[in-house]
Amino acid sequence: MNCPPHTFSADPPDTTRLKTVLFCQTCGRAAGIDDWPTQMDGERVHRIDCPDCGTTVWSGLDADDSDEQKRVLTPTA
Structure with a gap:
């Protein structure tokens, strides 16, 4: 079985269409990220239902999770 060769477009990318789909x-709902209701905590998104x-x-992450002082350093070598 031979696969057909891939063809690539020389046209510029469509910048009006977003790739972010949630x-x-x-239930299988698929929509752009702006089409989902969000619950905010100040200026951060807390939850999307x-x-x-x-x-x-x-x-989203708890406020304590983003505090760099509480992160544990892990050796890499």
Whole structure:
């Protein structure tokens, strides 16, 4: 079985279309990141819930998780 050769476009990329698509693993909803309702905590996104089934699709980090002073250094060699 021979695969056809790949052809590449010489046209410039479509910059009006976003590649960021978020999927709900429960109901299968797929939409651009701006089409999902977000719950904010100050200026940070705290949680994104699916408007169709109510499942939490993404949950942000706690404020303590981003504090660099509490991170444990791990040796790499």
